[in-house]
Amino acid sequence: MTISVGEQLPQVTLTKMTAQGPEPVDTGDYFKGRRVALFAVPGAFTPTCSAKHLPGFVEKDAELKAKGIDEVACTSVNDAFVMGAWAKSSNADGVTMLADGNGDFAEALGLTMDGSKFGMGKRSQRYSMVVNDGVVEQLNVEGPGEFNVSSADHMLGQL
Template identity: 60%
Template sequence: MTIQVGDKIPSVELKVMGEKGPETVTTDELFAGKKVVMMAVPGAFTPGCSMTHLPGYVVKVDEIKAKGVDEVICTAVNDAFVMAAWGKDQNAEHITMLADGNGELATALGLTMDASGFGLGSVRSQRYAMIVNDGVVELLNVDSGEIDKSSAETILAAL
């Protein structure tokens, strides 16, 4: 079942790249007491994600944070090494690049897709963006083709 507005983000362990390598973080740590915008992509370095989705957030991150957002997170079903390299490639130093290597977050949220037809594997995240306040979903926009509902511009307008 897909997470809904008003639901609490499930407790999941994920990875971020630290100074000495991948470090474990929990969704509880990431969302507790903060207002967070989290956007998800099917895969790092894929065309729509690299040309449109993440770049929009890189350009708008300061405007988003100026609306009272404490953190902007980008997640994908990729490992911490790939997410760190993609963040560096995209100049996303002000965005937390969150690795959902086994698709546990995407699965817990009910936002998986089968991307095996594209050669990306059977468990990938759908493309979405959400606004989360103290661990509770306030807005969830899931794209069904175009990158419009989850774009930085759409989320900025909703804040």
């Protein structure tokens, strides 16, 4: 079952890359007491994700924060090393990259997709959400192959 607006995020451990190496991130702690613009991509370094989705949130970071967002975060079913390299190569310093290496978070949200025909296996669907103190405030899930409602511009229009 897909998570809905008004529901609490599931408690899962994600991973972020730091200067000291991979660091576990408990979703309960991470989202507590703040408003986060979270977006998910099917894969780091993939065409739409790298050309449009991530750059949009990098470019709109200050505008999102001016509208009450405390942090912008990206998640993908990739490991922390890949997410760290993607952030570095994309100059995404203002975006927290949260690796969902085994897809546990995507699965717990009910937002997985099967990318097997592309050699990608189980992945996250493309979506964005505003999470306020661990509760989903806005949820924008894309249809297969689409990129419209999960963009930073669309989210800005919702805030």
